[in-house]
Amino acid sequence: MPGPHCTKDIQKNISCSTSVLLPQNSHTTVTQLHELQPLMANPVLKSEHEKSQGEKTDAAPPAGPTTLQRARARFLKGVSYFSGDMKVFGKWMEKQFFLLQLLDWVLRGAAQVMFVNNPLSGLIIFGGLILQNYWWALNGFVGTLFATISALILRQSRGAIAAGLYGYNGILVGLLMAVFSNAGDWYWWLLLPNIFMSMMCPIVSSALASINSRWDLPVFTLPFNILVCLHMVATGHFNHHFPQVLIQPRSELPNITWADIDVAKLFRSVPVGIGQVYGCDNPWTGGIFIISLFISSPITCAHAVLGSAVGMVSGLALSAPFESIYFGLWGYNCVLACIAIGGMFYALTWQVHLLALTCAFFCAYLGSAIANLMSTFGLPACTWPFCLSAITFLLITTETKKIFKLPLAKVNYPEKNLGFYWKLKKQEKMEKQEKERKEREEQQKAVEEANILNEKEQLKLEFERMEEGKLMSDASEGQNEDTDIEDFVSEVGQQVTEEEETTKNEDTVANYV
């Protein structure tokens, strides 16, 4: 399945690369192991898997695993059905009824906000949204649905649609338009601009992708940011049809007393920050979102929590009003930025992990800046800070190989990306070794050849010298001036004369014939 937030037709590449990797007869079992392997990092299974890859003809499981190992393998196989990007499920879905497929795409779209391509996660997320607010959840669903339908009408890449890449902006547009509407819940007219804006999502996505693809960048949630800000500022607070909540710039020093700080609320702000990615302030909803992330990818989940924590700390550092920190407004951008840099678009190494934390901190700073800027226009910060900071950190070029940016077409979930990175490194290493081996062999060969040539040359030289010596000795017998050479010649001369005689004999034979 294609990676998150990239709207190019990459389906083929991925599936192709997978099919190259694996022997076709053992496709299902090995694929599942392969996908699961980076998730659990089980060395035994890994080595098995690698062996099966290395031999390629022996797809059968190695003889004699213990009962425990077998149980574990069975468990992992079970887990693989609903973790990662649920590829098996996706393939099974391809043959189902269209409306069922559409539901799959909508659920994947809901989860793709967090870069997760997993319908189960999407389902859980919708559960969290319903826990928060029915009306919001409905708007979110309508948004995702119509964004996906619009992408189908506009004939966008089917692979990208199936991965939910046209839905995630739709759910955010739907949700946030409901969140920021001042007309109260169940104001049904809101569905009209909701549907229009959702259907604009694929257009804006496609246009942005045309630009961003020049730098191999995804579009992130930029279409959502553009469209929600567009709707909010086009109508504004003072509007009869679609009034927005009033947002005003800060005009006086906030009343902050450090003694009043509530540590419990501060800790609660971490899940709230994750919930705020979907505009939800309920900590339970945030907790549910954490679970949905963990199902698909533990690395993503860890970075989400870390990002939210970094955001909270940044808020304290910049002396933000406590209320805004408790409300998770400092967290959600950092969550997304930390996920994006920490393993999603870069292969996770320690350097990249540090870079992700830096990016989260930068994103928090930027978040405060953009929130202040946009409050001038009565606008919320949306996820502009995340988009801008992630794009900045993805555009970095460096001479170190430890910060490896994956080509956009190869982006999957962090565990799979890591596998891709390791494979690449291994290949490089092997190629290097192969090269070195060949070079060594060639050197040896060259040395041997040089030796042979040298010997021939020496023989030739000696022969010539000998002949000269002979002539000299013939011409001036008794005048043994340089006996050293004479000795040397006589020393090697015998064999040569023997050779001469044989050749002479051959010549004679040839003449007689």
Next chain:
Amino acid sequence: MPGPHCTKDIQKNISCSTSVLLPQNSHTTVTQLHELQPLMANPVLKSEHEKSQGEKTDAAPPAGPTTLQRARARFLKGVSYFSGDMKVFGKWMEKQFFLLQLLDWVLRGAAQVMFVNNPLSGLIIFGGLILQNYWWALNGFVGTLFATISALILRQSRGAIAAGLYGYNGILVGLLMAVFSNAGDWYWWLLLPNIFMSMMCPIVSSALASINSRWDLPVFTLPFNILVCLHMVATGHFNHHFPQVLIQPRSELPNITWADIDVAKLFRSVPVGIGQVYGCDNPWTGGIFIISLFISSPITCAHAVLGSAVGMVSGLALSAPFESIYFGLWGYNCVLACIAIGGMFYALTWQVHLLALTCAFFCAYLGSAIANLMSTFGLPACTWPFCLSAITFLLITTETKKIFKLPLAKVNYPEKNLGFYWKLKKQEKMEKQEKERKEREEQQKAVEEANILNEKEQLKLEFERMEEGKLMSDASEGQNEDTDIEDFVSEVGQQVTEEEETTKNEDTVANYV
């Protein structure tokens, strides 16, 4: 002549492509028909024209048209002299006095605001401007003139200058600086920044073209937007030399009573919206502009009217104050966006027509948003909404072939673009047919060859079998175990033995020689 809003040197390509199409001896007549043909969509003329193109040696008009047809042809020939891009006139102009040429360029520049490359339209537009306000018209003229002169000084592409592509930003800069000046009419000092900003137009155009050309996008009216906003915000309302009108953000709910709506004014807002492209609120001026559009290209004209209507409806939908709708502020961006998408940069199909209407609606939304945003800085929306929405819709990529974006160098007026698109489609179809025909032929050939080979193979096989049979029969005469083969061999054996005998005889002859 090069297409609108693209400042590359494309003159050569276009004229070249035309000259390839048509036999040189019948250039004038056929070219005119060719240009006129999409305008009037006369099937008789079209077929004639196509025939003349198809045969290419027979440039003479087909024998025996009726008197009516002849009269029509003569009429269309007359129309062709001042419709479309007035190519004949442009060519004639090339040999005239420089100042006359400059006037042609200025007039074309005035019309290029609406993507029309036609000096007559430009003249009519100037008429409309004079009807609106003498001072504004003067400023517009000065702007166009100095922008064109500046492009000449900067040695920009002569073809683009001659198409008025460096003038249209100038006229808008000149006009709008006069419109938004708070110093009143006939404040002569205003001509100074007017001339400076007009002369900056080609610089900004050239710079933007360097960026936009990477995505094969035109610069639209971005230079005008940038420069007028620059001037207005640099001086502002509170300035001694060049004060601007005061524009302030909305700070309370507008007083809208739906009973007060004036339907006549609402309908009048459609031409007013077209007039507002040049900053004019006089409906008659708008009407004159509609006529000037119709002269050059009916498709453009229709989309202009449609765009203005869409803008008006959007204004009502977003509960805008009626005054701003009557004043045409909701229309002018939609007019431009609808023209740009509806046939100018895309080839007009039904899908593209719907896309143009969608773009107009999106543009109206965006217009409201940008107007609100920029009022914070005391700025009008200018044509930013049009530029941004048109660029967005031109950046879309899709898998359907019905939405065909013309390469920028091939952009002309919609009717000609359509001709280009049809020609391309026809070519593709013919190539496909040709390919299929060839494939079929090759298949047949292959089949025939296979047949021949098969026959040969069979003969060979039979011969071998026969020989084997012979040997067997020689070795064991009377032991007729498998009589079937025996029969078969005897069946085909005779000719072979005959052949054998002849070859034997030949061999004997060879021996005796």
Next chain:
Amino acid sequence: MPGPHCTKDIQKNISCSTSVLLPQNSHTTVTQLHELQPLMANPVLKSEHEKSQGEKTDAAPPAGPTTLQRARARFLKGVSYFSGDMKVFGKWMEKQFFLLQLLDWVLRGAAQVMFVNNPLSGLIIFGGLILQNYWWALNGFVGTLFATISALILRQSRGAIAAGLYGYNGILVGLLMAVFSNAGDWYWWLLLPNIFMSMMCPIVSSALASINSRWDLPVFTLPFNILVCLHMVATGHFNHHFPQVLIQPRSELPNITWADIDVAKLFRSVPVGIGQVYGCDNPWTGGIFIISLFISSPITCAHAVLGSAVGMVSGLALSAPFESIYFGLWGYNCVLACIAIGGMFYALTWQVHLLALTCAFFCAYLGSAIANLMSTFGLPACTWPFCLSAITFLLITTETKKIFKLPLAKVNYPEKNLGFYWKLKKQEKMEKQEKERKEREEQQKAVEEANILNEKEQLKLEFERMEEGKLMSDASEGQNEDTDIEDFVSEVGQQVTEEEETTKNEDTVANYV
């Protein structure tokens, strides 16, 4: 050394191109002359230098210079050690202790704000800063230092770091954060965001370079602009930890009486404007900066002064409050823009000089606009106007060859750029001459060959005619119908017959042999 504001690894190209130019044995002396030559424009030395380049084997100084010439050469050699980009010093530094190297990079970084790659200039600039304010100077130093260190950590191009290209944004970030802080001097906590933002500089620089390099554009001071605005708007005036000075948009007509104008202050605004590049309002500091510019490159220095003057005049033209003109706020952007266009990124010709002044005027206009825009957010204009105007003027494409934009990898200081441009022009000229010469020769050759061929052809023709004539005369002796041909044949016949006879004889000889 690499050119200013371009962060690509261009070290190799430059040093390579230099080494190609010059014979290695006379490297030091000739290089110095070479570098110095455009600085002083001494025709005698120039011709000598060119000769030495032209001959390339004779690196020795030409025989018999006068005492005055020798003294001048020695003086220039001395000057060359600390003017330009101090290449010799830079090379010597490469072998020094790391901390000393770092100091060199920091000093070069301080000067690179003005596009000067010279540690001595950097030292003088730090002197000027200390004269202005100790605390600011400290912040500037910390900023440069940490920006350079961060670039080292991020493994950016070593050549670019050594040229100070990662430091100049750092010094501006450090300085301006101190300048705009409302917490007063010696508020030590400020160093924390200072260090963080400085360390973000290379990240933002690298990201921007990825984008700008597509158009071969430098990043200028965009990272500084982005990061300082980020910090200021993230904290704002109403912040407990890092309050910023209060900047508010103009809301009433400024009180300007032209009688009150102070001409002395107006003139003083020129050095103040140069000082404001580093946020300093002390005219002596500005004067020191002028000296530091003159040391490295007189052309840069001249354009800096001109730019500041243009800015001052623009301020008066747009009726700015006198205080802001005196304070140098109209100058500093024009200074940078005028330097950038006037010889730094374009090769200096008269046309480019005029373009630089136009750019300075445009930049002043833009400066006013951006200052008004950003005051809405409580932000200063920073150097956004410079960046945007310089980028606009660098993106221009034109058909004239007098406006030559240097490839970014070849950018040095203006004098060296000019040398590069002259060399290129000379090469082109020589190539053209060579081509013309060859063409002439070939034409001559072709003419000669044609002549020879013609002669041969004629002879052949004549021979054939003669033969025909012979046959005819043999066949019909006495029937002399066309005597003209007969005569002609007889005229040229003799030699041919002679030739025939000789060949016959030869044939006979051949037979006898």
